[in-house]
Amino acid sequence: MSARAEIFANIRRALEVTGQEAPRHRCVEDRLEHAPKGVVPIRGQGDTTARVALFRDEAERVSASIVEVDSGMAVPTSIATYLRDRNLPAKIRLGSDPYLAAMPWASTGLEVENGRAIASDLVCVSHAFGAVAETGSLVLTSGQDNPTTLNFLPDTHIVVVQAQDVVSDFERIWQKLRAAYGKALMPRTVNFITGPSRSADIGHKLLLGAHGPRTLHIIIAIGES
Incomplete structure (x- = not known):
């Protein structure tokens, strides 16, 4: 025994x-x-428009950049414009996410590579499982659709999140995860990303890109397609 x-x-x-x-x-x-629910702040509550507005404010407050597009079909053009305006190469890497795969990448002239990120990748694109309005946090789950390496290796991380997937608080996002994956079946990794990577461990001087991407750009797709 x-x-x-x-x-x-x-x-x-x-x-x-x-x-x-x-x-x-x-x-x-x-x-x-029927476990009792804890106290949930009221600030994140509201309809989709209110949640997206709060999410945007909080994400920008922690140095993320954000744009809104009408639908997923407008994402490739938005990314191409972002890269061109910042003199970045027109080359991106993404996983096998079906939402991203359905977008018209060929019309942009972007060079798109698929799979896990490698050290030489400068720009990677992910599709977020959801987002938390009250903190401006993105929620990404691991798997072939959106490999976790995309979140950490590139200098610039572009994340697409659908407006309908922006929830009020962390309690709601865990409910959404359980509903999507089923009881006792969770992804191996759930990453909460709030702004670009940063650290002030050395000399209390804030440095971006300390443990991951130096730049986080978020695209909110308002429409469902």
Whole structure:
């Protein structure tokens, strides 16, 4: 018997239970199913327009740049314009995300490569699972659709998020994750990204790009397509 099993066996003997009692199992299941909700700040509440406006304010406050486009179909042109205006190469890398794949990349002249990011990539594009209005945070899940390396290796990270996926608070985003992936089935990694990478560990001087992208550009697609 392992030390862990022995400890639990001692507890059960002290309580005079076996651990198999149906009422105790029902009590635990009910607690997990109907756990009381914590206090949620009101500032993130509101309709889609209000949530997007707050998200934009908070994201810009932490040095992210943001533009809004009418729909996903306008994203490639928006990215091409962003890269041209900043004298960046017209070359991007993205995963196999179906939402991004359906966009008209060929019409922009951009060179698009797919797969995990490599050290030489300057610009990567991701599709966010969602966003949190109250903190201006993007939420990205790992997988072939949007490899986690896209979040950390490039100097410039461009993230597309749909307006309908901007939720009020962290509690809501976890509900959305559970609903999308099912009970006990979560992605290996969930990254919360709030602004570009930064650190002030050395001499209390703020440096961008310390542990990841120096620049974070967010494109909010208002329409569903």
